[in-house]
Amino acid sequence: MPGKVKLHYFDGRGRMESIRWLLAAAGVEFEEKYITSPEDLDKLRDDGRLMFQQVPMVEIDGMELVQTRAILNYIASKHNLYGKDLKERALIDMYIEGVADLNEMIIVFPGHPPEEKAAKLALIKEKTTNRYFPAFEKVLKSHGQDYLVGNRLSRADIHLVELIYNVEELHPGLTNNFPLLKALQTRISNLPTVKKFLQPGSQRKPPLDAKCLELAKRIFRLP
Amino acid sequence: MAAKPKLYYFDGRGRMESIRWLLAAAGVEFEEEFFETREQYEKLQKDGCLLFGQVPLVEIDGMALTQTRAILSYLAAKYNLYGKDLKERVRIDMYTDGTLDLMTMIMGGVFKPPVEKEETLASVVKSAKTRYFPVFEKILKDHGEDFLVGNKFSWADIQLLETILMVEELDASVLSDFPLLKAFKTRISNIPTIKKFLQPGSQRKPPPDSHYVALVRKILQF
Numbered sequence: 001m002p003g004k005v006k007l008h009y010f011d012g013r014g015r016m017e018s019i020r021w022l023l024a025a026a027g028v029e030f031e032e033k034y035i036t037s038p039e040d041l042d043k044l045r046d047d048g049r050l051m052f053q054q055v056p057m058v059e060i061d062g063m064e065l066v067q068t069r070a071i072l073n074y075i076a077s078k079h080n081l082y083g084k085d086l087k088e089r090a091l092i093d094m095y096i097e098g099v100a101d102l103n104e105m106i107i108v109f110p111g112h113p114p115e116e117k118a119a120k121l122a123l124i125k126e127k128t129t130n131r132y133f134p135a136f137e138k139v140l141k142s143h144g145q146d147y148l149v150g151n152r153l154s155r156a157d158i159h160l161v162e163l164i165y166n167v168e169e170l171h172p173g174l175t176n177n178f179p180l181l182k183a184l185q186t187r188i189s190n191l192p193t194v195k196k197f198l199q200p201g202s203q204r205k206p207p208l209d210a211k212c213l214e215l216a217k218r219i220f221r222l223p
Numbered sequence: 224m225a226a227k228p229k230l231y232y233f234d235g236r237g238r239m240e241s242i243r244w245l246l247a248a249a250g251v252e253f254e255e256e257f258f259e260t261r262e263q264y265e266k267l268q269k270d271g272c273l274l275f276g277q278v279p280l281v282e283i284d285g286m287a288l289t290q291t292r293a294i295l296s297y298l299a300a301k302y303n304l305y306g307k308d309l310k311e312r313v314r315i316d317m318y319t320d321g322t323l324d325l326m327t328m329i330m331g332g333v334f335k336p337p338v339e340k341e342e343t344l345a346s347v348v349k350s351a352k353t354r355y356f357p358v359f360e361k362i363l364k365d366h367g368e369d370f371l372v373g374n375k376f377s378w379a380d381i382q383l384l385e386t387i388l389m390v391e392e393l394d395a396s397v398l399s400d401f402p403l404l405k406a407f408k409t410r411i412s413n414i415p416t417i418k419k420f421l422q423p424g425s426q427r428k429p430p431p432d433s434h435y436v437a438l439v440r441k442i443l444q445f
Contacts, residue, residue: 051317051321051358052321052354052355052358053354061310063310063313065313065317066317067316067317067320067321068320069292069316069320070313070316070317070320071313073312073313073316074309074312074313074316077309077312078309086297086300086301087284087286089296089297089300090286090288090293090294090296090297091286093290093292093293093296093297094274094288094289094290094293095274097290097291097292097293098274098275098290101275131275131276132275135274135275
């Protein structure tokens, strides 16, 4: 029997959360082995299990994969969430790279010193409302279909909806001016696998709180 | 007859250079339009060609593609430089993600104030020597083959060579402890398309200088 998918990360969102979302949406069961101390991370490194000494690391299909994008690409391809041909894949890649750029700002936001936080928060809002949400609203408007690419569910829809939820936690109501995005969010949230993931008790992680941030800093030996 | 791919960027390396490398290595001729003024850039934004208002932009096969990785993945797949199956592809993705991380640090470094720039670039060299190059040396050692993945030339080899040359510009001795990478560098550099790209007069761009930094700052207004 093939081994289950196993995620190696700390018990928090960080760079592993997009992977959790994609696996869950694809209906793939996964286990998690939490890194709880710097020594846990050291052990993974000393055992040679982290190619570039970094996590996320995902055990899947007999491999130990690192690099968030490589992992996501593999899962998406394997589970037919990456478009039907090269051109659809290029569109999906373009969209998800934009999502990743904005999500990156959100991921690193908790780590900023207090005096910088207000400015960073404002920047996230500005980019969301002026750059990213308009771009995706326009895509949906241009074809009038239910999904971003190829009239079919793909990873682009999943990553974008995850982003929308993340943005809303920081700036509630930002989707109010983007009706098609709101409709996409509702539609994707109602998919059985995603609906289940959004319910309490799932493997979805809560927003990073102060305690979790301290833990992450300790594990990764950050100042 | 299919039009040549057209690249829209500044006349310098930046995020477009990896795309130039890949096209050149694949033997694909391409055209370039360089931004010299803010107005040119704004026109492209207003024309709606830039999905997120940003470059690189590559017009290819009827698409206006932006986002560096989206463009690179498309080209790699189109020109059969992305492995033969999913397992080879994920390895290529892991390796190229790693090398692109390293090159992006250099790209960002040149825009920092002098002291921070020195620190960043020193940190890149250290990272290359302790984190990245040992990995690739070991991969080559473990399988003893000429190329990183699947005993066949791929995007991973092109990008590793580009990275090696870029780091060597910061520290010429960086490969001194990596004999297999040294041999790899020679071998990949001698592939005819790459050899041509490495010669003067090609579309390869020189390292960023203060003029390039000023130009980009002027056009992107930061």
